[in-house]
Amino acid sequence: MNDMQSIFNLQIADLQIDDLQEKLDSIKEKLSSDGDLEMIKNRLDKIKSLIEQKELQKRTTERTISDLQDKIKELQALLYGGVITNEKELQALEEQKVFLSGEVSSQEDELLEVMIEIDQDVSSKDKHVLATEKLTAIKSDESVRFAQQQDEFSADLKQIKSERDALIALIPADILALYEKLKKNKGGHAVSKLEGRICGVCRVELPVKEFQDARAGLRLVQCNSCRRIIYVS
Numbered sequence: 189m190n191d192m193q194s195i196f197n198l199q200i201a202d203l204q205i206d207d208l209q210e211k212l213d214s215i216k217e218k219l220s221s222d223g224d225l226e227m228i229k230n231r232l233d234k235i236k237s238l239i240e241q242k243e244l245q246k247r248t249t250e251r252t253i254s255d256l257q258d259k260i261k262e263l264q265a266l267l268y269g270g271v272i273t274n275e276k277e278l279q280a281l282e283e284q285k286v287f288l289s290g291e292v293s294s295q296e297d298e299l300l301e302v303m304i305e306i307d308q309d310v311s312s313k314d315k316h317v318l319a320t321e322k323l324t325a326i327k328s329d330e331s332v333r334f335a336q337q338q339d340e341f342s343a344d345l346k347q348i349k350s351e352r353d354a355l356i357a358l359i360p361a362d363i364l365a366l367y368e369k370l371k372k373n374k375g376g377h378a379v380s381k382l383e384g385r386i387c388g389v390c391r392v393e394l395p396v397k398e399f400q401d402a403r404a405g406l407r408l409v410q411c412n413s414c415r416r417i418i419y420v421s
């Protein structure tokens with residue numbers, strides 16, 4: 189294998205390493221993020237505590253209504269029991285009864301309102317429970333799949349890195365240094381494959397002399413325009 193072939197293979201290995209590293213980083217990120225699960229769980233907790241509060245409010249209102257109804261029954265017993273005959277007293281009792289009935293009616297309105305709200309909250313809670321279960325299942329499936337991919341990509345990466353090490357051992361230090369410098373400055377593409385006499389990356393034609401030298405593998409030739417190392421297959 190001549191130096192240019194080695195350096196071209198090195199570029200392929202480096203691009204594969206970058207690609208695999210990117211894939212592994214992305215998997216790591218996906219595994220550490222929980223999507224919307226945490227947010228939905230938080231909302232579910234809030235809805236649950238809201239329902240608890242409203243259930244308490246409902247029970248309190250029901251007790252108030254029951255107490256008021258007991259008082260109305262007592263008043264009715266006094267009004268129609270025949271014990272009290274004084275007209276003024278009876279009128280006062282009647283007024284009290286009317287007032288308490290009004291109170292019952294307004295408490296019943298409140299009760300109805302809180303019951304409707306509880307219904308709505310329960311339906312929202314059910315939706316959130318469903319979404320949580322769904323997301324948890326998806327996440328668990330994904331975790332298995334991502335873990336498998338992680339294993340595959342890591343094994344590939346290890347393999348390519350060892351191939352890279354073997355290639356580096358073949359390449360003279362000065363050529364390797366030039367490659368590394370160009371790789372840094374040229375977005376990972378330090379080597380350009382010649383297409384005819386044209387640089388495969390910048391599309392500028394190579395002068396005849398350079399072309400002949402490159403093809404013969406006599407020396408390292410760089411593109412006159414983009415300075416990449418020329419590789420002739």
Ligand SMILES: [Zn+2]
Nearest residue numbers: 387390411414
């Ligand atoms: Zn070029």
